[in-house]
Amino acid sequence: MSQIEQFSQEYIDKNTPEKEMLFKSFLDSREPYTSIFKNNPWLAPPNFKKPLSRKKIHYWNTTVGRKHPYWKTKKLPTPTKEIKQIRKDFKRWGYALIEDGMSKDQCEAFIERLLEQAKGEKLAGVNSITPSGQYVHTLINKGEIFRGCIEQDPSHVQAGLLIESFLNETLGEGWICHSFLANGAEKGYYPQVLHLDQSPLSPWITEEAPALVNTLYIPQDVNELNGGTLIIPGSHKNIIKAGSNGEVGKLPPAINLEAKAGTVMLFDGRLLHGTGVNHTDKIRFVAAMSNVKSWMRSQENWIVSVDPKIIDIASPKLLHRMGMQAATYGGTIEGFGMGASGKVNEIHGSTKYFREALDSGKYIRVGELSTKSSKKDLKKNYTLKGAVKEVKKKVKASK
Ligand SMILES: [Fe+2]
Structure with missing residues (x-):
């Protein structure tokens, strides 16, 4: 133990009044979530101890964009193969949809392997159960098709070159894979709390560009019935506007993603989103391959x-x-x-x-x-x- 008084914990504590602590109010602000929940009480997470409320006010009780009273007149992204359109959609709405990103055969191979893996993990007692349903982690070890997707190999994901170019463009070359896992939504489970995938950086908001870009592989049709991913289109702009140390104001309503099997969704790490509620008897899987700057710690070790x-x-x-x-x-x-x-x-x-x-x-x-x-x-x-x-x-x- 040091004999020097100034190096003792007691002395340090005595001389560390909260109001003088550096960066404290910023680091402890829990932004952007503090203001998101304060100014948008309808975004409050469900009570995980009670059956899920069906009241209209909650963010999870919604529908797809084309049926939503607020969104149906807006020009939300529709699936496209055009990189120029993808750029426009991504910039304006925080996401873009690649039409037929996977071919019919690729899609079938993907979902078949995934469903088999999910069943196998259940049988082996290593299934990962979350409040939304079963997850299948670390897909890299679980099938050639998944490794092919991580490499954006066109023989496994036909839009591979387009996806790779887009990631190089938005993250800068040298980006690495953050994780690649399949999110299941199952009947009787809960929606995810809406979140930003680059939340670990909070309360910093990277105003100019995202630090994380997600590629969501959609191997089966998704919609408002089977838990299509909940998104607030354009919410990345509300977040950017608030910036680091700012406050997020009122947000537009959430919708369920509607997409056909084979679509690949590209989305900004600052877009508010989360798994939807599955009202059908069949598990709904989407697989998220998120990607980060090369020096960042990856989600999967x-x-x-x-x-x-x-x-x-x-x-x-x-x-x-x-x-x-x-x-x-x-x-x-x-x-x-x-x-x-x-x-x-x-x-x-x-x-x-x-x-x-x-x-x-x-x-x-x-x-x-x-x-x-x-x-x-x-x-x-x-x-x-x-x-x-x-x-x-x-x-x-x-x-
Ligand atoms: Fe997420």
Whole structure:
């Protein structure tokens, strides 16, 4: 324990009156949600202990845009294949719909694998139950079709090149996959609380552009009956206008997303949305692949969760999407990757070597060393040493 009075907890506490604490009111503001709920009481979450209220006032008791009294006269996004229209819709409404993003066959393969996986997870007792219904996580390990979607491979998602270009444009090249999971909505469950997917950044609002862009794969028809995703079109603009440290005012009503199987929805990380209520007997699945700036912490901890068999066969692009391509400001291992820019297949940023060492139980980390270290410690086969050697070998081979 320190003998210096100013370093004691008691002294620090005594000299930390709340009103003098730096950034306190901003960091504790819980914005934008504080003002969203204050100025829009109809957006209050359901009481999860009671049966779901059917009163019209609640955000979940709504319908699709073309039937909604407020929205039916507005020109909301409709499915399109045109990138120019997609840009317009995304900018104005915070989302855009890619028509036939998946072909009929791709869509069938997607939903078939997903439903089978969901059933298998139930049987194995590893099903994830949420207040909205069953989720299927970490799709990367659960089917080739899902890996193909993460890579935007046109043989698994026919609009792959369009999606990839759009993500490069909106997030900047080098973005990584935040998570890829399927959200089920089931009868008797609850709607999600409407939220922004880039909420972890709150109370900062990135006014100029989103820090997260979501790609929602819709492998079956969705509508107001089976829990089509709830959205408030254009709400990203209300959020942007309020900005960091601002207050969100009155919001327009929510609608259920209406889309045909095969549609891929692109949406801004600042758009208010959430899973809808399923009134039918069949589970409704959509799968969200969200994507973030390359240096951000991903929702799914891929470094641990991706199956070694998949790491083994993964393309450089897939490894990159999993954050296994280090850059100076993200994903370095023991300093390996400093100086790299995070590009796909960049030799001095690839951290696959470390992951393989980990999987084989042979990862040797550099620990405490000194001039007094034993010969044995100094001569250890450190994984870092091996990784650097591997880089040199690959660079030489590429010349
Ligand atoms: Fe979300």
